[in-house]
Amino acid sequence: MSKTDRHIAMPVIRRLPRYYRCLCNMEQNGIEKISSRALAEAMNITASQVRQDLNCFGGFGQQGYGYIVSMLRGEIAKLLGMDSKKKTVLYGVGNLGRAIIYHFDFEKFGFELCGLFDTNPELVGTELGGLIISDDEELEKFTEDHTVDAAILCIPTTSAEEVVEKLYAAGVRCFLNFNHFDIKSRYPDCVVENVHLSESLMTLGYLMTDKSNSAEE
Amino acid sequence: MSKTDRHIAMPVIRRLPRYYRCLCNMEQNGIEKISSRALAEAMNITASQVRQDLNCFGGFGQQGYGYIVSMLRGEIAKLLGMDSKKKTVLYGVGNLGRAIIYHFDFEKFGFELCGLFDTNPELVGTELGGLIISDDEELEKFTEDHTVDAAILCIPTTSAEEVVEKLYAAGVRCFLNFNHFDIKSRYPDCVVENVHLSESLMTLGYLMTDKSNSAEE
Known part of the structure; x- marks a missing residue:
């Protein structure tokens, strides 16, 4: 997942910390893989919104497979600049x-x-x-x-x-x-x-x- | 302006306090009337977004005339429940x-x-x-x-x-x-x-x- 050149709407950006928090909770609960539908439910938004959001950053996950929790959490952390100081x-x-x-x-x-x-x-x-x-x-x-x-x-x-x-x-x-x-x-x-x-x-x-x-x- | 029955999106609701603040500032600066374009500029959103937002609550203002600042401020205050205790x-x-x-x-x-x-x-x-x-x-x-x-x-x-x-x-x-x-x-x-x-x-x-x-x- 990499940042694209196009402008990303602030509501999408503001959801990133919530994605991060959700994914951290899931990781702590031992969940390794998640569908966009389950992630959407945890986020209280629709599955198509989840896919749309993550597509803003070059997409992620695999059709019919879902997302690997730790990987998605890591990529969102990078987007949020958490690897810097x-x-x-x-x-x-x-x-x-x-x-x-x-x-x-x-x-x-x-x-x-x-x-x-x-x-x-x-x-x-x-x-x-x-x-x-x-x-x-x-x-x-x-x-x-x-x-x-x-x-x-x-x-x-x-x-x-x-x-x-x-x-x-x-x-x-x-x-x-x-x-x-x-x-x-x-x-x-x-x-x-x-x-x-x-x-x-x-x-x-x-x-x-x-x-x-x-x-x- | 009255609340309609349909569901209003949270981003619209979250803009209401900002509208309120903008309109208070305008009132303090002696501005009595404002176009949706000028209000949009102060809010850092588009004029069509302003019209769309306010239409969620039954519309307001007059085509080609704009909004009366004190009235719009008062209506938004009511929407925000500021007249209660x-x-x-x-x-x-x-x-x-x-x-x-x-x-x-x-x-x-x-x-x-x-x-x-x-x-x-x-x-x-x-x-x-x-x-x-x-x-x-x-x-x-x-x-x-x-x-x-x-x-x-x-x-x-x-x-x-x-x-x-x-x-x-x-x-x-x-x-x-x-x-x-x-x-x-x-x-x-x-x-x-x-x-x-x-x-x-x-x-x-x-x-x-x-x-x-x-x-x-």
Whole structure:
């Protein structure tokens, strides 16, 4: 399975982590081979959607045979860049930042958390998850010493513009962004994954008033 | 705009909070009327997609005229159930739980946070955001006194099964779930919005290795 040149729709890309998780579960349960129908059932989508999704990446599996779980899991891991080690800094060591530092399995997902930044003088200089929290002002020096591939922004929208400007100037082009500042409209050459947590509550609000729909599709 | 009987695809529903946010920004900037093309540009989707999306809810706007921003914002707010007051409890007052308690605008989104639960004896009895954190064991009594419409689960996957069982027994059927326990496969009559935070990091991993794609679609 290799990446093709054509544009792949974001909903397909967003399903890749779910495929990965499903396949990991199956592997743990000793399942070696799986049909697109069984994979579809575990994913709560249709079998034709599974085949279509995987065809986006050059196809996989064999007609009437299905997929070898470990192989498909490995190929999806590669697509997700899990075989690399992307140096990553995290900005904003508040509650959300801490939740991420403690719960994300950075190494497994192909990232290496190498720097923490905050403006709160009570936090700067303290240690968290094996890293010392640096002051915002130390970023320039930090990026001289380290090549930073990505930044995770756990800061409020109000300070995002300034922080992104600094990070961009320091050469960072990839962001996992938890606030509402629109990085891509300011810096179109950046790779940005936005997470708007409150939208999940709003979506639940919709589903609770229209129970004919079900989530996770 | 009213809800129709037909099933609405989750990607459409998931765009509603983004429409809402876009329209709020426009309203704040004094924009009173907007074409589907301009709305599409702000949303980073096509104009035909905007028209298709809004048609799912019975259509809106006028051919060649566009949408009245405040009216469309109000209609989408209604679709998202923002005009209601859904009594909500939060389980797990760790870093993620605190991030949510402090940053979600519950009332604005049609929710009322009325109870916090944790098993950590150091947290139980302390106050947070105007609420006293209760012990897990107090849930039954709590649900006798309050009608709980929804629960936000900021607990690890390992304790989710037990907590969901208790909440289900207490009559709770709607969940915002941050762990990997599959509530819907155990309790198909529940309304569940799953948020798998780490999947956002995996998606960024994909985008960083395939920069021809851009996020937020």
